[in-house]
Amino acid sequence: MSVVSEAFAVWRECREAFDEVLHAAYTRAEIATNGALLNDRGRRAEVDAVSLFMGPQVRAHAYASPELLEHWEEHPRVTYAEFERQWVAAREAERWAS
16 A cells, blocks of 8 residues: 555544544534524524534634534534544554554
């Protein structure tokens, strides 16, 4: 396997793990807020609520409902970049442990 192929395989594995975390976070927030994820501004702009869990924090906070902001205080949103750092660190720790 080439270095590039291996890098893409690792990226895909990380991205799939993030997608699972993202789905769980979205579902948990949707339940906790009774579906009230967007504020009036977000609804008028027809923002996709899922995008609030992936994009920049400034944008997420601009369109998130008060209920979602409160939910994030207890269950902070994790961006892909943050997740990737944690995922790589865990993977490295596993490699060193074996």
